[in-house]
Every structure is written in C-alpha cells, then in structure tokens.
Amino acid sequence: MSIPCFVILQILVTCEGLVAYAYFSQKGCDPIASQQISNPNQIIPYLVTDLLTGVPGITGLYLSALCSASLSTISSLLSSISAVTSEDFIRPRFKKASEKTLTQLSKLIVVFAGVVCIGIAIMISKVQGPMGQIADSILGAVSGPMAAVFLLSIFVRCTTRKGLYSSVVVGACFGIWLSLGYNFSPGRLQSPILPLGPTEKCILYHNTSLPLNNCTLCERMRTCL
Structure with a gap:
C-alpha cells in the first residue's frame, strides 16, 4: 500500500524541482549561481518566499x-x-x-x-547532496541490519539472542560508516546536475560603509580637531 504513495510522492517532488528550475531560468536569476543560497536544499523555501x-x-x-x-x-x-x-x-x-x-x-x-x-x-x-538521497542513505544504513534480523530468525533455527544483537550492532556500524563516507568524503562520486541558470537579471544588494570625518571649527577657525 505504501508503494503507490511513494511513487506519487516522488512524482510530486520531481515536478516541484522542475517548476523551480523553469521559474528561475525564465526569471533570469539562478539563486545558486548568484550565491543567494548556499545549499540546493534551500531552493524550495526560497522559491516560495520569492514567488x-x-x-x-x-x-x-x-x-x-x-x-x-x-x-x-x-x-x-x-x-x-x-x-x-x-x-x-x-x-x-x-x-x-x-x-x-x-x-x-x-x-x-x-x-x-x-x-x-x-x-x-x-x-x-x-551536506550538499539532495535531501532525498541523504535520507535514503541513512535509512539504508539502519534498515539493512533490521531486515537481516528477520531473515536470520526465519531461516536459521540455531540463532541465539546474542547472535542477533551482535549482528544488528555490527551491521548498523558498517552501514553508518558507509553512509558517512558516502555523504562526507571529499573524494565521493557525485551525480551530474543540470547546468545552472542565467544570472544576468539578478538584483543584488551591496552595502558599502564609508567612514565620516567629523571636523570641529573653533571660534577663530585656526584649529581643526
């Protein structure tokens, strides 16, 4: 029952990303290329705020x-x-x-x-990767050992409680190690992304502060403090 809901959710998320990409491309101001946001996961809140x-x-x-x-x-x-x-x-x-x-x-x-x-x-x-990819890697690191517990209990009769506990701990540690290496390793393989949109129509605000020189004139205008 959860598979159709998951498929519908993925379709909606994909359409949401396509709408955001088309909107900022037509607007002529890509927020990632113009450094208005620092993480691609911030694109949807920024889209709602801008739109x-x-x-x-x-x-x-x-x-x-x-x-x-x-x-x-x-x-x-x-x-x-x-x-x-x-x-x-x-x-x-x-x-x-x-x-x-x-x-x-x-x-x-x-x-x-x-x-x-x-x-x-x-x-x-x-982490700079997509939020769905990060969530899938974390869930995969935990759900793998849990599935192994059920399979081991069903097919192996000589399984003991200590064996189950140790398999869960070792499997979870190994999965978390792989997940952390996949998300945080500087040499990890990254999926190619769409080229960034144009930035020629971006309106960027610059704040420049200039020091003010305060000069006090005396009565005879001889000294300036």
Whole structure:
C-alpha cells in the first residue's frame, strides 16, 4: 500500500524541482549561481518566499506549516524511542523500579534523543547532496541490519539472542560508516546536475560603509580637531 504513495510522492517532488528550475531560468536569476543560497536544499523555501512575497501571509503560512509538520513528526518519534527503550530494555532489567522512576528515565531518554537529533541535523545541513538521497542513505544504513534480523530468525533455527544483537550492532556500524563516507568524503562520486541558470537579471544588494570625518571649527577657525 505504501508503494503507490511513494511513487506519487516522488512524482510530486520531481515536478516541484522542475517548476523551480523553469521559474528561475525564465526569471533570469539562478539563486545558486548568484550565491543567494548556499545549499540546493534551500531552493524550495526560497522559491516560495520569492514567488509569494506579494501575497500577505502566504509565506509565513508556508513556513509555519513546514515547521509544525516537522515538529509533530519529530515529537512522535522521540516519544516512541523513549517508550520502546523504557519498556523493552529498562523495565525487564529493573523489575523493582517504580513508575515514577521509569517516567523520569523516559524523560531523560527524550532529552538525550533530542540532543542527538539536533547534532544530526547540524551535521546534515553541511551536506550538499539532495535531501532525498541523504535520507535514503541513512535509512539504508539502519534498515539493512533490521531486515537481516528477520531473515536470520526465519531461516536459521540455531540463532541465539546474542547472535542477533551482535549482528544488528555490527551491521548498523558498517552501514553508518558507509553512509558517512558516502555523504562526507571529499573524494565521493557525485551525480551530474543540470547546468545552472542565467544570472544576468539578478538584483543584488551591496552595502558599502564609508567612514565620516567629523571636523570641529573653533571660534577663530585656526584649529581643526
């Protein structure tokens, strides 16, 4: 059921990119070539800001909807991580722990996971590749070991719990290492991109500051301080 939704999403994203490229090419001011933005992932917010500037409230509505959708998804994920960690890892090992203690530990797990997410977001902001490609590489690094756990449990009867845990840890570390090398290595292979659009119609603002000389005339106009 998710495959048709994924295909529709990819078609919409592709059309969105084509519209942005055609708009800035016809306008004669490519924001990447003119260095108005530093990362290609900033092109859609910049397009909305540039295209809907004359309509009051639409730009703020778009940015607020984008932020609210991101925050709602992230908050749900953080709550899920906290619940799974406390119920599957902490409660079985500390059976005498009270509900108050487990609640406090769950809150600490949420804070720790939030700090990790902020660090990952800062790190990803430095990557120049497409956002979809970055997300696919991260999901591939994690989903591969999880799929291996299910396959190993189904086809190998002599599998033990320690073997499953060790395979997940080793597979995740190897996948994360490949993902980091793919996204951050200076010698990585990059897919060719479309040529940048024209910039002859760009309106760039330059701010030049000149020092002012302040001269005070005395009564006899003999000295100038």
